[in-house]
Amino acid sequence: MCWAIPGKVISVYGLLAKVDFGGNIRDAVLATEGVKEGDVVLVHAGVVISRMSQEAWDAEQRMLHDLLGGEE
Amino acid sequence: MLKGKPGLRKGLAGEYRPDPRTVRSLKEKIFSYALNLENVKIMNFCGTHEWTTVHYGLRSLMPENVELIAGPGCPVCITPSYAVESAIALSIEGFKVYTYGDAYKLPALNATKGAKSLEEAKAEGGSISIVYSFLDALKDAKGESGEKIFFGLGFETTAPSYAIPISCKMVPKNLYFLSALRRTPPAANFALDKVGLVSGIIAPGHVSTITGARPWKTIGDRHSLPVVISGFEPLDVLLSIAIILRMLARRESGLKIEYKRAVNFKGNLMALNYIRKVFNEDDASWRGIGLIPKSGFELRDEFKHLDAYDRFSIKKTWSYDIPNRCRCAEITLGMDKPTNCTYYMKACTPESPIGPCMVSSEGTCAIWARFGGGGLAEELARELGMM
Numbered sequence: 001m002c003w004a005i006p007g008k009v010i011s012v013y014g015l016l017a018k019v020d021f022g023g024n025i026r027d028a029v030l031a032t033e034g035v036k037e038g039d040v041v042l043v044h045a046g047v048v049i050s051r052m053s054q055e056a057w058d059a060e061q062r063m064l065h066d067l068l069g070g071e072e
Numbered sequence: 073m074l075k076g077k078p079g080l081r082k083g084l085a086g087e088y089r090p091d092p093r094t095v096r097s098l099k100e101k102i103f104s105y106a107l108n109l110e111n112v113k114i115m116n117f118c119g120t121h122e123w124t125t126v127h128y129g130l131r132s133l134m135p136e137n138v139e140l141i142a143g144p145g146c147p148v149c150i151t152p153s154y155a156v157e158s159a160i161a162l163s164i165e166g167f168k169v170y171t172y173g174d175a176y177k178l179p180a181l182n183a184t185k186g187a188k189s190l191e192e193a194k195a196e197g198g199s200i201s202i203v204y205s206f207l208d209a210l211k212d213a214k215g216e217s218g219e220k221i222f223f224g225l226g227f228e229t230t231a232p233s234y235a236i237p238i239s240c241k242m243v244p245k246n247l248y249f250l251s252a253l254r255r256t257p258p259a260a261n262f263a264l265d266k267v268g269l270v271s272g273i274i275a276p277g278h279v280s281t282i283t284g285a286r287p288w289k290t291i292g293d294r295h296s297l298p299v300v301i302s303g304f305e306p307l308d309v310l311l312s313i314a315i316i317l318r319m320l321a322r323r324e325s326g327l328k329i330e331y332k333r334a335v336n337f338k339g340n341l342m343a344l345n346y347i348r349k350v351f352n353e354d355d356a357s358w359r360g361i362g363l364i365p366k367s368g369f370e371l372r373d374e375f376k377h378l379d380a381y382d383r384f385s386i387k388k389t390w391s392y393d394i395p396n397r398c399r400c401a402e403i404t405l406g407m408d409k410p411t412n413c414t415y416y417m418k419a420c421t422p423e424s425p426i427g428p429c430m431v432s433s434e435g436t437c438a439i440w441a442r443f444g445g446g447g448l449a450e451e452l453a454r455e456l457g458m459m
Contacts, residue, residue, distance in 0.1 A: 001119070001146070001147045001148060001172065001174055001225065001226055001227070001229075001230060001432065001434055002118055002119070002120055002145075002147075002226075002227060002229040002230070002276065002278045002279060002434070003120060003278075003433075004229065004278045004281070015236075015240070029207065029233070029236055029237075030342075031232040031233075031236055031340065031342055031343040031346065032340055032342060032343070033341070033342045042278070042281060042334055044229050044230065044233070044278060045204070045205040045206065045226075045229075045230055045233040046204060046205035046206075046207045046208070046233060047205070047232050047233040047236065049229060049232065049278065049281045049282060049340060049343065050281040050334040050335070050340060052333045052334050053332075053333060056332035056333045056334075056336075057332070057333040059332050060330065060331075060332045060333055063311070063315075063330065063332075064094075064307075064311055067098075067101060067311065067314055067315065067318070068094075068097050068098065068101065
Protein backbone atom coordinates (compact mmCIF):
# COMPACT_ATOMS: atom_id res chain seq x y z
CA MET A 1 0.00 0.00 0.00
CA CYS A 2 2.93 2.35 0.50
CA TRP A 3 4.14 1.96 -3.08
CA ALA A 4 4.98 5.33 -4.62
CA ILE A 5 5.93 5.85 -8.22
CA PRO A 6 8.33 8.50 -9.53
CA GLY A 7 7.15 10.63 -12.41
CA LYS A 8 8.02 13.88 -14.16
CA VAL A 9 5.79 16.93 -13.75
CA ILE A 10 4.52 18.27 -17.06
CA SER A 11 2.43 21.12 -15.68
CA VAL A 12 0.97 22.48 -12.45
CA TYR A 13 -2.50 23.97 -12.17
CA GLY A 14 -4.01 24.90 -8.82
CA LEU A 15 -3.95 21.93 -6.46
CA LEU A 16 -3.20 19.51 -9.29
CA ALA A 17 -0.21 18.47 -11.41
CA LYS A 18 -0.02 16.54 -14.66
CA VAL A 19 2.60 13.85 -14.13
CA ASP A 20 4.27 11.70 -16.79
CA PHE A 21 4.97 8.14 -15.66
CA GLY A 22 7.02 6.91 -18.59
CA GLY A 23 4.40 7.97 -21.12
CA ASN A 24 1.34 7.35 -18.96
CA ILE A 25 0.09 10.81 -17.99
CA ARG A 26 -2.09 11.18 -14.89
CA ASP A 27 -3.39 14.02 -12.73
CA ALA A 28 -2.12 14.05 -9.15
CA VAL A 29 -3.06 16.18 -6.15
CA LEU A 30 -0.24 18.31 -4.79
CA ALA A 31 0.60 17.57 -1.18
CA THR A 32 4.09 18.98 -1.56
CA GLU A 33 5.13 22.62 -1.72
CA GLY A 34 7.17 24.17 -4.48
CA VAL A 35 6.48 21.60 -7.18
CA LYS A 36 7.07 22.93 -10.68
CA GLU A 37 7.28 21.78 -14.26
CA GLY A 38 10.20 19.41 -14.86
CA ASP A 39 10.42 18.20 -11.25
CA VAL A 40 10.67 14.50 -10.50
CA VAL A 41 8.05 13.66 -7.87
CA LEU A 42 6.84 10.61 -5.97
CA VAL A 43 3.14 9.89 -6.35
CA HIS A 44 1.16 7.62 -4.02
CA ALA A 45 -2.58 6.98 -4.37
CA GLY A 46 -2.93 9.93 -6.73
CA VAL A 47 -1.09 12.36 -4.44
CA VAL A 48 2.34 13.97 -4.83
CA ILE A 49 4.01 13.08 -1.53
CA SER A 50 7.55 14.20 -2.24
CA ARG A 51 9.65 16.21 -4.66
CA MET A 52 12.90 14.43 -5.37
CA SER A 53 16.00 16.54 -5.36
CA GLN A 54 19.05 16.23 -7.59
CA GLU A 55 21.27 17.55 -4.80
CA ALA A 56 20.02 14.87 -2.40
CA TRP A 57 20.45 12.25 -5.09
CA ASP A 58 24.06 13.36 -5.52
CA ALA A 59 24.50 13.11 -1.73
CA GLU A 60 23.17 9.54 -1.84
CA GLN A 61 25.66 8.64 -4.53
CA ARG A 62 28.46 10.12 -2.42
CA MET A 63 27.23 8.07 0.55
CA LEU A 64 27.51 4.91 -1.54
CA HIS A 65 30.88 5.96 -2.91
CA ASP A 66 32.21 6.74 0.57
CA LEU A 67 30.98 3.45 2.00
CA LEU A 68 32.67 1.55 -0.80
CA GLY A 69 35.86 3.48 -0.12
CA GLY A 70 36.11 4.92 -3.60
CA GLU A 71 36.05 1.48 -5.25
CA GLU A 72 33.32 2.40 -7.70
CA MET B 73 27.98 12.24 -8.74
CA LEU B 74 29.60 9.00 -9.85
CA LYS B 75 31.46 9.12 -13.14
CA GLY B 76 29.43 8.03 -16.12
CA LYS B 77 26.16 7.92 -14.21
CA PRO B 78 23.14 9.89 -15.47
CA GLY B 79 21.28 12.16 -13.04
CA LEU B 80 17.95 11.90 -11.30
CA ARG B 81 15.88 13.01 -14.25
CA LYS B 82 17.43 10.54 -16.68
CA GLY B 83 16.05 7.44 -15.07
CA LEU B 84 15.80 6.39 -11.44
CA ALA B 85 15.46 2.67 -11.87
CA GLY B 86 18.59 2.43 -14.01
CA GLU B 87 20.62 4.09 -11.30
CA TYR B 88 19.57 1.63 -8.63
CA ARG B 89 19.90 -1.53 -10.71
CA PRO B 90 23.61 -0.99 -11.28
CA ASP B 91 26.17 -3.32 -12.72
CA PRO B 92 26.88 -6.39 -10.59
CA ARG B 93 30.26 -5.02 -9.46
CA THR B 94 28.58 -2.44 -7.21
CA VAL B 95 26.44 -5.12 -5.58
CA ARG B 96 29.48 -7.40 -5.15
CA SER B 97 31.42 -4.54 -3.54
CA LEU B 98 28.52 -3.83 -1.18
CA LYS B 99 28.25 -7.51 -0.33
CA GLU B 100 31.96 -7.58 0.53
CA LYS B 101 31.48 -4.54 2.78
CA ILE B 102 28.51 -6.19 4.46
CA PHE B 103 30.58 -9.32 5.16
CA SER B 104 33.50 -7.27 6.37
CA TYR B 105 31.42 -5.17 8.82
CA ALA B 106 29.58 -8.27 10.07
CA LEU B 107 32.77 -10.26 10.62
CA ASN B 108 33.29 -9.39 14.28
CA LEU B 109 29.65 -8.94 15.22
CA GLU B 110 27.51 -11.38 17.18
CA ASN B 111 24.19 -12.41 15.64
CA VAL B 112 22.58 -9.36 14.06
CA LYS B 113 18.86 -8.93 13.52
CA ILE B 114 17.78 -6.10 11.23
CA MET B 115 14.07 -5.39 11.19
CA ASN B 116 12.18 -3.60 8.43
CA PHE B 117 8.92 -1.75 9.00
CA CYS B 118 7.58 -1.60 5.48
CA GLY B 119 6.11 -4.35 3.36
CA THR B 120 7.74 -2.84 0.30
CA HIS B 121 11.18 -3.33 1.89
CA GLU B 122 10.24 -6.95 2.54
CA TRP B 123 9.12 -7.17 -1.09
CA THR B 124 12.49 -5.83 -2.31
CA THR B 125 14.36 -8.14 0.07
CA VAL B 126 12.54 -11.25 -1.10
CA HIS B 127 12.01 -10.37 -4.76
CA TYR B 128 15.71 -9.66 -5.29
CA GLY B 129 16.92 -12.48 -3.04
CA LEU B 130 18.79 -10.13 -0.72
CA ARG B 131 18.69 -12.62 2.18
CA SER B 132 20.87 -14.92 0.09
CA LEU B 133 23.54 -12.17 0.02
CA MET B 134 23.76 -11.91 3.83
CA PRO B 135 26.41 -13.50 6.05
CA GLU B 136 25.17 -16.28 8.34
CA ASN B 137 25.14 -14.00 11.37
CA VAL B 138 22.91 -11.35 9.75
CA GLU B 139 19.17 -11.98 9.80
CA LEU B 140 16.68 -9.73 8.01
CA ILE B 141 13.32 -9.64 9.80
CA ALA B 142 9.99 -8.34 8.49
CA GLY B 143 8.16 -6.15 11.03
CA PRO B 144 4.70 -4.57 11.08
CA GLY B 145 4.80 -2.88 7.69
CA CYS B 146 1.61 -3.93 5.94
CA PRO B 147 -1.49 -1.80 6.60
CA VAL B 148 -3.83 -4.37 5.08
CA CYS B 149 -2.49 -7.12 7.38
CA ILE B 150 -3.09 -5.09 10.54
CA THR B 151 -6.57 -3.75 9.72
CA PRO B 152 -8.74 -5.16 12.53
CA SER B 153 -11.30 -7.76 11.64
CA TYR B 154 -14.17 -5.68 13.07
CA ALA B 155 -13.52 -3.03 10.42
CA VAL B 156 -13.52 -5.62 7.60
CA GLU B 157 -16.69 -7.23 8.98
CA SER B 158 -18.38 -3.80 9.14
CA ALA B 159 -17.47 -3.05 5.53
CA ILE B 160 -18.80 -6.47 4.47
CA ALA B 161 -22.08 -5.96 6.35
CA LEU B 162 -22.63 -2.49 4.90
CA SER B 163 -21.96 -3.69 1.35
CA ILE B 164 -24.47 -6.53 1.69
CA GLU B 165 -27.02 -4.13 3.19
CA GLY B 166 -26.80 -2.23 -0.10
CA PHE B 167 -24.35 0.56 0.66
CA LYS B 168 -21.64 0.85 -1.96
CA VAL B 169 -18.21 0.27 -0.41
CA TYR B 170 -15.12 1.64 -2.12
CA THR B 171 -11.73 0.23 -1.27
CA TYR B 172 -8.32 -0.66 -2.66
CA GLY B 173 -7.63 -3.88 -4.53
CA ASP B 174 -5.32 -5.00 -1.70
CA ALA B 175 -8.26 -5.10 0.74
CA TYR B 176 -10.68 -6.89 -1.58
CA LYS B 177 -9.62 -10.42 -0.61
CA LEU B 178 -8.74 -9.59 2.99
CA PRO B 179 -10.39 -12.28 5.12
CA ALA B 180 -12.23 -11.29 8.31
CA LEU B 181 -12.17 -13.61 11.30
CA ASN B 182 -15.94 -14.11 11.28
CA ALA B 183 -18.35 -14.47 8.39
CA THR B 184 -20.83 -11.61 8.13
CA LYS B 185 -24.08 -12.40 6.32
CA GLY B 186 -22.34 -15.39 4.75
CA ALA B 187 -19.22 -13.54 3.60
CA LYS B 188 -15.72 -13.48 5.09
CA SER B 189 -14.24 -10.94 2.68
CA LEU B 190 -15.40 -8.13 0.41
CA GLU B 191 -14.79 -10.48 -2.50
CA GLU B 192 -17.22 -12.98 -1.00
CA ALA B 193 -19.61 -10.15 -0.14
CA LYS B 194 -19.70 -9.21 -3.82
CA ALA B 195 -20.61 -12.81 -4.65
CA GLU B 196 -23.42 -12.48 -2.09
CA GLY B 197 -24.75 -9.43 -3.93
CA GLY B 198 -22.79 -6.79 -2.01
CA SER B 199 -21.92 -3.52 -3.69
CA ILE B 200 -18.14 -3.05 -3.84
CA SER B 201 -16.02 -0.87 -6.05
CA ILE B 202 -12.24 -1.16 -6.23
CA VAL B 203 -10.51 2.19 -6.76
CA TYR B 204 -6.94 3.42 -7.17
CA SER B 205 -7.44 6.38 -4.84
CA PHE B 206 -9.90 8.21 -2.59
CA LEU B 207 -10.22 10.79 -5.36
CA ASP B 208 -11.63 8.19 -7.74
CA ALA B 209 -14.26 7.33 -5.13
CA LEU B 210 -15.17 11.01 -4.71
CA LYS B 211 -15.75 11.40 -8.43
CA ASP B 212 -17.87 8.27 -8.58
CA ALA B 213 -19.93 9.04 -5.47
CA LYS B 214 -20.71 12.57 -6.65
CA GLY B 215 -22.50 11.23 -9.68
CA GLU B 216 -24.67 8.77 -7.77
CA SER B 217 -27.43 8.86 -5.18
CA GLY B 218 -27.45 6.80 -1.99
CA GLU B 219 -25.05 6.56 0.93
CA LYS B 220 -21.60 5.12 0.27
CA ILE B 221 -18.57 4.18 2.32
CA PHE B 222 -14.87 4.52 1.65
CA PHE B 223 -12.92 1.82 3.49
CA GLY B 224 -9.75 3.80 4.09
CA LEU B 225 -6.71 1.75 5.01
CA GLY B 226 -3.12 2.85 5.14
CA PHE B 227 -0.25 4.38 7.04
CA GLU B 228 0.99 7.98 7.03
CA THR B 229 1.89 7.72 3.32
CA THR B 230 -1.78 7.38 2.41
CA ALA B 231 -3.17 9.83 4.98
CA PRO B 232 -2.73 12.98 2.80
CA SER B 233 -4.83 11.40 0.05
CA TYR B 234 -7.75 11.46 2.53
CA ALA B 235 -6.87 14.60 4.47
CA ILE B 236 -6.61 16.97 1.50
CA PRO B 237 -10.04 16.28 -0.07
CA ILE B 238 -11.69 16.18 3.38
CA SER B 239 -10.04 19.45 4.42
CA CYS B 240 -10.89 21.12 1.10
CA LYS B 241 -14.54 20.04 1.49
CA MET B 242 -14.42 17.98 -1.70
CA VAL B 243 -16.20 14.98 -0.16
CA PRO B 244 -19.86 14.64 -1.18
CA LYS B 245 -22.42 14.36 1.62
CA ASN B 246 -23.32 10.81 0.64
CA LEU B 247 -19.79 9.43 1.18
CA TYR B 248 -18.64 8.30 4.65
CA PHE B 249 -15.10 7.49 5.68
CA LEU B 250 -14.42 4.18 7.47
CA SER B 251 -10.94 4.81 8.82
CA ALA B 252 -8.44 2.05 9.37
CA LEU B 253 -5.58 4.54 9.12
CA ARG B 254 -2.65 3.75 11.36
CA ARG B 255 0.58 5.45 12.49
CA THR B 256 3.79 3.44 12.18
CA PRO B 257 6.14 4.85 14.88
CA PRO B 258 3.97 3.69 17.83
CA ALA B 259 3.79 0.19 16.29
CA ALA B 260 7.55 0.19 15.72
CA ASN B 261 8.10 0.98 19.41
CA PHE B 262 5.61 -1.73 20.37
CA ALA B 263 7.29 -4.33 18.13
CA LEU B 264 10.76 -3.44 19.40
CA ASP B 265 9.61 -3.73 23.03
CA LYS B 266 7.91 -7.03 22.29
CA VAL B 267 10.50 -8.72 20.07
CA GLY B 268 13.65 -7.47 21.77
CA LEU B 269 17.13 -8.33 20.53
CA VAL B 270 16.74 -6.31 17.34
CA SER B 271 20.12 -4.86 16.37
CA GLY B 272 19.09 -2.30 13.77
CA ILE B 273 16.14 -0.89 11.86
CA ILE B 274 15.43 -0.26 8.21
CA ALA B 275 12.83 2.50 8.55
CA PRO B 276 10.07 3.01 5.96
CA GLY B 277 11.02 5.39 3.18
CA HIS B 278 7.62 6.47 1.93
CA VAL B 279 6.07 6.85 5.38
CA SER B 280 9.08 9.04 6.15
CA THR B 281 8.45 11.32 3.16
CA ILE B 282 5.44 12.44 5.21
CA THR B 283 6.59 12.09 8.84
CA GLY B 284 10.17 13.09 8.18
CA ALA B 285 13.06 11.38 9.92
CA ARG B 286 12.33 12.86 13.35
CA PRO B 287 10.12 10.05 14.79
CA TRP B 288 12.66 7.44 13.67
CA LYS B 289 15.47 9.30 15.40
CA THR B 290 13.41 9.21 18.60
CA ILE B 291 12.94 5.45 18.19
CA GLY B 292 16.65 4.89 17.52
CA ASP B 293 17.56 6.96 20.59
CA ARG B 294 14.99 5.24 22.81
CA HIS B 295 16.18 1.75 21.90
CA SER B 296 19.85 2.70 21.35
CA LEU B 297 19.77 1.26 17.84
CA PRO B 298 21.08 2.25 14.42
CA VAL B 299 18.16 3.32 12.23
CA VAL B 300 18.45 3.90 8.49
CA ILE B 301 15.58 5.31 6.43
CA SER B 302 15.86 3.44 3.18
CA GLY B 303 14.67 3.64 -0.39
CA PHE B 304 13.16 0.65 -2.12
CA GLU B 305 15.51 -0.32 -4.90
CA PRO B 306 17.65 -3.37 -4.12
CA LEU B 307 20.75 -1.19 -3.98
CA ASP B 308 19.01 1.15 -1.50
CA VAL B 309 18.28 -1.75 0.84
CA LEU B 310 21.77 -3.26 0.53
CA LEU B 311 23.35 0.12 1.19
CA SER B 312 21.10 0.63 4.23
CA ILE B 313 22.10 -2.79 5.60
CA ALA B 314 25.77 -1.95 5.09
CA ILE B 315 25.34 1.37 6.90
CA ILE B 316 23.61 -0.35 9.84
CA LEU B 317 26.38 -2.96 10.07
CA ARG B 318 29.05 -0.27 9.89
CA MET B 319 27.32 1.59 12.74
CA LEU B 320 27.11 -1.63 14.77
CA ALA B 321 30.78 -2.39 14.09
CA ARG B 322 31.63 1.11 15.34
CA ARG B 323 29.22 0.73 18.30
CA GLU B 324 27.15 3.68 17.08
CA SER B 325 23.40 4.22 17.33
CA GLY B 326 21.25 6.97 15.86
CA LEU B 327 19.68 7.89 12.57
CA LYS B 328 20.92 8.01 8.98
CA ILE B 329 18.86 8.81 5.91
CA GLU B 330 19.81 6.68 2.93
CA TYR B 331 16.69 7.72 0.96
CA LYS B 332 17.84 11.32 0.79
CA ARG B 333 16.34 11.85 -2.66
CA ALA B 334 12.84 11.74 -1.14
CA VAL B 335 13.09 12.13 2.65
CA ASN B 336 14.19 15.00 4.88
CA PHE B 337 14.31 15.43 8.64
CA LYS B 338 11.19 17.57 9.12
CA GLY B 339 8.92 15.71 6.72
CA ASN B 340 6.34 17.02 4.31
CA LEU B 341 5.01 20.02 6.22
CA MET B 342 2.16 20.70 3.80
CA ALA B 343 0.90 17.11 4.07
CA LEU B 344 1.39 17.05 7.85
CA ASN B 345 -0.66 20.25 8.20
CA TYR B 346 -3.54 18.70 6.27
CA ILE B 347 -3.34 15.51 8.33
CA ARG B 348 -3.36 17.44 11.64
CA LYS B 349 -6.25 19.58 10.45
CA VAL B 350 -8.43 16.57 9.65
CA PHE B 351 -7.36 13.81 12.06
CA ASN B 352 -6.73 13.29 15.76
CA GLU B 353 -4.28 10.68 16.93
CA ASP B 354 -6.20 8.03 18.84
CA ASP B 355 -5.62 4.67 20.51
CA ALA B 356 -6.23 2.07 17.84
CA SER B 357 -6.34 -1.69 17.46
CA TRP B 358 -4.00 -3.63 15.18
CA ARG B 359 -5.07 -7.02 13.92
CA GLY B 360 -3.66 -9.85 15.97
CA ILE B 361 -1.92 -7.37 18.25
CA GLY B 362 -4.59 -5.29 19.99
CA LEU B 363 -4.62 -1.71 21.19
CA ILE B 364 -1.53 0.40 20.61
CA PRO B 365 -1.73 3.88 22.18
CA LYS B 366 -1.85 6.83 19.76
CA SER B 367 -1.42 4.56 16.76
CA GLY B 368 -4.49 5.54 14.77
CA PHE B 369 -6.07 8.51 13.03
CA GLU B 370 -9.71 9.40 13.69
CA LEU B 371 -11.63 12.28 12.14
CA ARG B 372 -11.72 15.48 14.18
CA ASP B 373 -15.08 16.76 15.45
CA GLU B 374 -15.30 19.24 12.56
CA PHE B 375 -15.41 16.32 10.12
CA LYS B 376 -17.41 13.83 12.21
CA HIS B 377 -20.36 14.16 9.81
CA LEU B 378 -18.25 12.08 7.40
CA ASP B 379 -17.38 9.39 9.96
CA ALA B 380 -18.80 5.97 9.03
CA TYR B 381 -18.30 4.75 12.62
CA ASP B 382 -20.71 7.44 13.86
CA ARG B 383 -23.18 7.26 10.98
CA PHE B 384 -23.57 3.47 11.12
CA SER B 385 -22.97 3.02 14.89
CA ILE B 386 -19.95 0.79 14.33
CA LYS B 387 -18.19 -0.16 17.55
CA LYS B 388 -14.40 -0.38 17.59
CA THR B 389 -14.42 -3.36 19.91
CA TRP B 390 -11.35 -5.48 19.41
CA SER B 391 -10.85 -9.07 20.46
CA TYR B 392 -8.17 -11.46 19.20
CA ASP B 393 -8.86 -11.61 15.47
CA ILE B 394 -6.50 -14.17 13.97
CA PRO B 395 -7.77 -17.65 13.00
CA ASN B 396 -6.73 -20.61 15.15
CA ARG B 397 -3.16 -21.79 14.46
CA CYS B 398 -2.55 -18.93 11.96
CA ARG B 399 0.80 -17.26 12.80
CA CYS B 400 0.03 -13.83 11.24
CA ALA B 401 0.19 -12.00 14.59
CA GLU B 402 3.67 -13.33 15.37
CA ILE B 403 4.82 -12.86 11.76
CA THR B 404 3.63 -9.24 11.76
CA LEU B 405 5.68 -8.58 14.90
CA GLY B 406 8.76 -10.26 13.45
CA MET B 407 8.58 -13.07 16.02
CA ASP B 408 8.02 -15.88 13.51
CA LYS B 409 8.40 -16.77 9.83
CA PRO B 410 5.70 -17.72 7.33
CA THR B 411 7.35 -21.09 6.72
CA ASN B 412 6.74 -22.02 10.38
CA CYS B 413 2.97 -21.69 9.96
CA THR B 414 1.14 -24.97 9.42
CA TYR B 415 -1.21 -23.31 6.94
CA TYR B 416 1.51 -21.70 4.79
CA MET B 417 1.17 -22.78 1.15
CA LYS B 418 -0.99 -25.70 2.21
CA ALA B 419 -4.40 -24.45 3.30
CA CYS B 420 -3.37 -20.79 3.01
CA THR B 421 -2.26 -19.46 -0.39
CA PRO B 422 -2.50 -16.08 -2.17
CA GLU B 423 -5.43 -17.48 -4.18
CA SER B 424 -7.21 -18.69 -1.04
CA PRO B 425 -5.86 -16.82 2.00
CA ILE B 426 -6.70 -17.76 5.59
CA GLY B 427 -4.64 -15.15 7.40
CA PRO B 428 -4.37 -11.43 6.61
CA CYS B 429 -0.63 -11.65 5.81
CA MET B 430 -1.34 -13.78 2.73
CA VAL B 431 -3.37 -11.13 0.90
CA SER B 432 -1.67 -7.85 0.19
CA SER B 433 1.38 -7.41 -2.03
CA GLU B 434 3.01 -6.10 1.17
CA GLY B 435 1.98 -9.01 3.41
CA THR B 436 4.97 -11.09 4.47
CA CYS B 437 3.31 -14.44 3.75
CA ALA B 438 2.06 -13.28 0.34
CA ILE B 439 5.53 -11.99 -0.60
CA TRP B 440 7.23 -15.19 0.53
CA ALA B 441 4.60 -17.26 -1.30
CA ARG B 442 5.13 -15.38 -4.55
CA PHE B 443 8.91 -15.04 -4.54
CA GLY B 444 10.21 -17.86 -2.33
CA GLY B 445 11.25 -16.09 0.85
CA GLY B 446 11.53 -19.39 2.70
CA GLY B 447 14.95 -20.11 1.27
CA LEU B 448 14.15 -20.82 -2.38
CA ALA B 449 16.73 -18.28 -3.57
CA GLU B 450 19.42 -19.95 -1.46
CA GLU B 451 18.41 -23.41 -2.75
CA LEU B 452 18.58 -22.24 -6.35
CA ALA B 453 21.90 -20.48 -5.76
CA ARG B 454 23.35 -23.67 -4.29
CA GLU B 455 22.07 -25.74 -7.21
CA LEU B 456 23.68 -23.28 -9.63
CA GLY B 457 26.95 -23.40 -7.71
CA MET B 458 26.74 -19.73 -6.71
CA MET B 459 27.04 -20.34 -2.96
